[in-house]
Amino acid sequence: MQHGSGEVRGSMATSASAQMALHDDHGSQQIQNPGLHDDFFDQMLSGLPSAWPELGNPKSPWDASAAQKLFRIDLTGKPPDESQPEAATEGLRYASYDEATMLASRLPQSQGSGGSSPTGEAMMLQLNNRHILPVVVPLQAAVGGGVGESGLLPLPLTLGSGGAADPRIIVETPRDEMDGPYKSPDQNGGEELYSGLGGSIRAAQAATGQHFHHPQNHGGAAAPAGVGQGPAASASSGGGAPQQKQKVRARRGQATDPHSIAERLRRERIAERMKALQELVPNANKTDKASMLDEIIDYLKFLQLQVKVLSMSRLGGAAAVAPLVADISTEGAGARAGGDGAAVGNNDSLTATEHRVAKMMEEDMGSAMQYLQGKGLCLMPISLASAISSAACRPSAGGLVSAPPPPATSAAAAAESPSSSPSASALTVQSAAAADTTAPKR
Amino acid sequence: MDSKGSACSNPNPNPTFGPSKLMLAFRFLRALSIVHRTTPASSPTCRGRRIERAAYASMAYSAGTSRAWSRAVLRRLHHRARRRAVAPRRLSTTAGNRAEALRRLVPGGAGMDYCTLLEETADYTKCLSMQVELMQGIVDSASSNGR
Numbered sequence: 001m002q003h004g005s006g007e008v009r010g011s012m013a014t015s016a017s018a019q020m021a022l023h024d025d026h027g028s029q030q031i032q033n034p035g036l037h038d039d040f041f042d043q044m045l046s047g048l049p050s051a052w053p054e055l056g057n058p059k060s061p062w063d064a065s066a067a068q069k070l071f072r073i074d075l076t077g078k079p080p081d082e083s084q085p086e087a088a089t090e091g092l093r094y095a096s097y098d099e100a101t102m103l104a105s106r107l108p109q110s111q112g113s114g115g116s117s118p119t120g121e122a123m124m125l126q127l128n129n130r131h132i133l134p135v136v137v138p139l140q141a142a143v144g145g146g147v148g149e150s151g152l153l154p155l156p157l158t159l160g161s162g163g164a165a166d167p168r169i170i171v172e173t174p175r176d177e178m179d180g181p182y183k184s185p186d187q188n189g190g191e192e193l194y195s196g197l198g199g200s201i202r203a204a205q206a207a208t209g210q211h212f213h214h215p216q217n218h219g220g221a222a223a224p225a226g227v228g229q230g231p232a233a234s235a236s237s238g239g240g241a242p243q244q245k246q247k248v249r250a251r252r253g254q255a256t257d258p259h260s261i262a263e264r265l266r267r268e269r270i271a272e273r274m275k276a277l278q279e280l281v282p283n284a285n286k287t288d289k290a291s292m293l294d295e296i297i298d299y300l301k302f303l304q305l306q307v308k309v310l311s312m313s314r315l316g317g318a319a320a321v322a323p324l325v326a327d328i329s330t331e332g333a334g335a336r337a338g339g340d341g342a343a344v345g346n347n348d349s350l351t352a353t354e355h356r357v358a359k360m361m362e363e364d365m366g367s368a369m370q371y372l373q374g375k376g377l378c379l380m381p382i383s384l385a386s387a388i389s390s391a392a393c394r395p396s397a398g399g400l401v402s403a404p405p406p407p408a409t410s411a412a413a414a415a416e417s418p419s420s421s422p423s424a425s426a427l428t429v430q431s432a433a434a435a436d437t438t439a440p441k442r
Numbered sequence: 443m444d445s446k447g448s449a450c451s452n453p454n455p456n457p458t459f460g461p462s463k464l465m466l467a468f469r470f471l472r473a474l475s476i477v478h479r480t481t482p483a484s485s486p487t488c489r490g491r492r493i494e495r496a497a498y499a500s501m502a503y504s505a506g507t508s509r510a511w512s513r514a515v516l517r518r519l520h521h522r523a524r525r526r527a528v529a530p531r532r533l534s535t536t537a538g539n540r541a542e543a544l545r546r547l548v549p550g551g552a553g554m555d556y557c558t559l560l561e562e563t564a565d566y567t568k569c570l571s572m573q574v575e576l577m578q579g580i581v582d583s584a585s586s587n588g589r
Binding site: 266269270273274276277280281290293294296297299300301303304306307308310311312313314370373377380381382383384387388 | 463464467468471474475478479489490491493494496497498540541543544547548556557560561563564566567568570571573574576577578579580581583584
């Protein structure tokens with residue numbers, strides 16, 4: 001609560017909704033001096049642009065009677081009921097959103113000032129004298145063009161003192177985290193005068209110390225920009241600094257300092273990374289972040305354990321590889337790899353090697369493996385080989401394949417025998433780096 | 443002797459793609475053959491450990507050096523080639539220490555911020571699952587052919 005002289009309050013437009021002046025719940029508590037309201041109301045409205053009387057249009061709920069409800073004017077100097085929680089103003093916010101847009105469309109362009117389509121600005125109504133009660137006037141000024149978004153345009157309205165013949169409505173909306181300087185708008189009558197600021201927010205901000213929140217849209221950005229440039233008549237210089245922020249406007253309940261924005265960005269990035277992780281891990285029922293993290297950790301541990309176990313199971317390498325060896329005879333005259341010339345010459349030798357290896361395998365697995373490795377070859381299952389060969393750029397089929405020389409690709413092409421069963425054939429893969437005809441490279 | 447370290451001489455034909463199964467299979471099989479060739483049959487446990495190291499090495503090489511975790515794995519591998527390495531201990535996840543546990547699991551996770559840690563975890567998990575799939579396939583085909 002600001003000083004006792006007057007409080008500036010109002011409802012802040014949320015990101016999505018316009019701030020509506022109409023608020024039934026709000027109204028009853030606001031009306032304190034209906035009679036006086038009329039006087040002020042007339043005074044205020046008299047100076048308003050011609051379009052504004054349209055507000056009384058029954059089409060729009062925002063009629064004069066309703067507007068009066070918002071004017072918590074207490075000329076007696078008694079501060080308005082501070083107990084009016086923000087919730088009430090919140091309700092204001094969510095009231096008829098469409099009406100605000102209707103009003104916005106009606107506002108004349110004459111209101112236009114430097115501020116370009118300051119949407120999302122809260123309107124503040126401020127009486128020049130110290131007994132200013134915050135009033136929320138949802139007006140979406142069509143400044144600088146039609147504004148399709150919801151939002152309120154703070155129209156600085158000077159009433160009474162200050163000699164301002166320029167009627168402007170300054171609606172000031174309190175904020176939760178408004179710090180001290182913001183909460184005390186400049187109540188001086190003269191300070192509400194802003195020349196050439198018909199519907200500009202600058203006036204409101206300068207006068208009221210920029211209490212309003214803007215919905216998180218760029219529309220609000222223009223207004224603060226304009227406000228910053230506005231006449232620095234207001235003593236609320238402290239409020240000027242954050243108002244010049246041209247970036248995203250925070251919603252009500254969020255600070256606009258760069259720290260929180262960066263914090264928000266960081267949180268969003270973390271959230272999307274968590275989502276990506278969630279897709280990798282099986283059985284991902286995203287209940288909450290903590291359990292999700294536990295799932296991820298457990299899955300990682302499980303994978304690492306699997307690697308360990310699988311590597312242990314390959315003990316006795318020869319024994320493990322033996323099953324891979326099948327009767328090479330079935331491969332027989334399988335298609336040879338379409339290698340280059342160097343490779344072609346190898347194919348015959350490879351075939352011979354195959355037979356040799358097959359024979360050796362039947363006798364002694366270990367020596368067969370050693371023979372193979374001495375030649376720079378190894379065994380691989382056909383299913384794997386087929387996968388590799390199909391993925392490789394030079395698919396080959398049948399027999400032994402000698403990999404192409406490694407200038408371009410290092411992938412080894414695996415031979416497969418289409419006729420033989422997938423699991424029954426032995427394949428030898430010649431590593432790309434291995435020389436084709438030269439001695440074993442290893 | 444760093445028998446697994448020779449796998450880095452092959453350029454990655456698919457630099458723009460993510461983890462490549464083909465390259466992984468190639469590298470791992472080659473490393474496997476090297477292990478089988480070089481280790482004596484008398485030390486089965488030693489071979490198991492070597493195979494595991496070969497698995498991680500081929501994983502890291504195929505992932506490339508653009509990833510923090512792959513760099514950390516290779517660093518760890520090269521360091522351990524010189525001196526006796528100790529198996530990494532993995533403590534249980536405490537309720538309030540999930541980020542710490544994650545850092546311990548993911549290689550190189552100690553020195554990065556949380557956001558990067560999640561990203562590296564995703565990539566590491568992808569490569570690790572591919573490696574496990576590969577090894578499982580090899581073992582399966584080996585066992586199905588069991589004679």
